[in-house]
Amino acid sequence: MSDLNVVSISNARIPADPFVARHLIDGDWRSSTDGATFERVSPSHDAVVTVACRGNLLDVDAAISAARRAFDEGRWTATTGKDRATLLLKVADLIDRDRERIAFHETIESGKPISQAMAEIEGAADIWRYAASLARTLHGESHNSLGNDFLGLVLKEPVGVVSIITPWNFPFLIVSQKLPFALAAGCTAVIKPSEMTPATTVILGELLLEAGIPAGVANIVLGFGDPVGAALTTDKRVDMVTFTGSTAVGKAIVETAAGTLKKVSLELGGKNPQVIFPDAELDAAADAVVFGVYFNAGECCNSGSRIIVHEDIAEEFVARTVALSRLVPFGDPLDPSTKVGAIITPEHNNKIDTYVQEARATGASVPLGGKVLEVPGLRGRFYEPTVVTNVTGDMPIAREEVFGPVLSVLTFKTLDEAIALVNDADYGLSAGVWSENVHTCLEFARRALAGTIWTNTWMDGFAELPFGGVKQSGQGRELGKYGLDEFLEAKTVTMRIGKNREPWVSG
Known part of the structure; x- marks a missing residue:
């Protein structure tokens, strides 16, 4: 701890x-x-x-x-x-x-x-x-x-x-x-x-x-x-x-x-991906990924709960994400410095942990977190910031809505492969792409099946813009x-x- x-x-x-x-x-x-x-x-x-x-x-x-x-x-x-x-x-x-x-x-x-x-x-x-x-x-x-x-x-x-x-x-x-x-x-x-x-x-x-x-x-x-x-x-x-x-x-x-x-x-619900290409501004992308998965303790339909990272930068990007995750203030929600608070019920806390332990048991790695978080002085329900790697597309943690502070990491080689992973889900609420190439961003925006597409940002919203999803x-x-x-x-x-x-x- x-x-x-x-x-x-x-x-x-x-x-x-x-x-x-x-x-x-x-x-x-x-x-x-x-x-x-x-x-x-x-x-x-x-x-x-x-x-x-x-x-x-x-x-x-x-x-x-x-x-x-x-x-x-x-x-x-x-x-x-x-x-x-x-x-x-x-x-x-x-x-x-x-x-x-x-x-x-x-x-x-x-x-x-x-x-x-x-x-x-x-x-x-x-x-x-x-x-x-x-x-x-x-x-x-x-x-x-x-x-x-x-x-x-x-x-x-x-x-x-x-x-x-x-x-x-x-x-x-x-x-x-x-x-x-x-x-x-x-x-x-x-x-x-x-x-x-x-x-x-x-x-x-x-x-x-x-x-x-x-x-x-x-x-x-x-x-x-x-x-x-x-x-x-x-x-x-x-x-x-x-x-x-x-x-x-x-x-x-x-x-x-x-x-x-x-x-x-x-x-x-949503199982919202962020796709990170090698030419992305990695510091900004890592910060957005950390924000996307831990915002509201991941109890958010728009949670960026899975990232799809190009295999050439996957190891480096995961390391940045883990390091940044360690800095996120978790704990008493009444403290103005806290960014991530408590989990809504004991049952939901157990559900989150079950997803992580099942992924670990089927071959995934957990370089950060993966258990209930204890906060000194509080008797509430918290869960550690968690990153899960070596995830395959058929694992429940990659396909189902965990609704907690848990990030699943998948990798890709080509744009076509990334789009296939994005669209291989029952959900279609939102999706994000990180690249300095406008052509990559536009092609992604056209082909990704989601109600909202973010390019080089995550979860910015405006009253003027519609919000909603496709598929389930x-x-x-x-x-x-x-x-x-x-x-x-x-x-x-x-x-x-x-x-x-x-x-x-x-x-």
């Missing part, structure tokens, strides 16, 4: 009284109808930090009913783009005001570093402002080339009531990649955050009420996938489900939503104007403007 950069317990303290989270239904904060609650234990400090209401079918029914009434009565859909934008901008300002509070609760519930959480909340506010700009510029189309007797219109209308189901790894950021776009489109919503990270979504509900959102437009039901999530995907009063999480759950949602043929948008990484897009389009339906209006229609039946 002495050769790793471990951050011991900081001066920050967990509050003596846990955060109390309740449902937001039809503009009111409510307890569950049966009074049930559940606790969230901090993964980094092993203390109860949140007590949340545990939703049941009656609570879900009340929330969906409220959202349906609000939509059908036009409380939100009848407002102007200007009015919607004004409210979204107010929410963004309130997020900025409360950024420290939001980031703190996100950190103690999820285990992510406080500095990272602060940056994510800042980014979330920017997304709300971008969505506000879309609300002002939303428009349909007109077609005046259909002949003298016709005018064609294409109206863009809100899809209706939307179920928003969000994960535990980026709870505030991801709800902010969905809800403001749904609101900008004129939809109403019922939100279910992960049972492991409910607090920040509840805080967002507080800010929405403070900003003046009409009752029933945005509702929050806390609890577990069964029964809350399941009911949100099957109820016929819900017109659309947008979900971020595992591919397995995404497939289940598609099956359950099929009964009512509601629209489904999914942002799912999902369907639909978030962010950009495409993120708004997900929550809209196109309606055709064909207008006869002349009076010379030929009769179909003559009499």
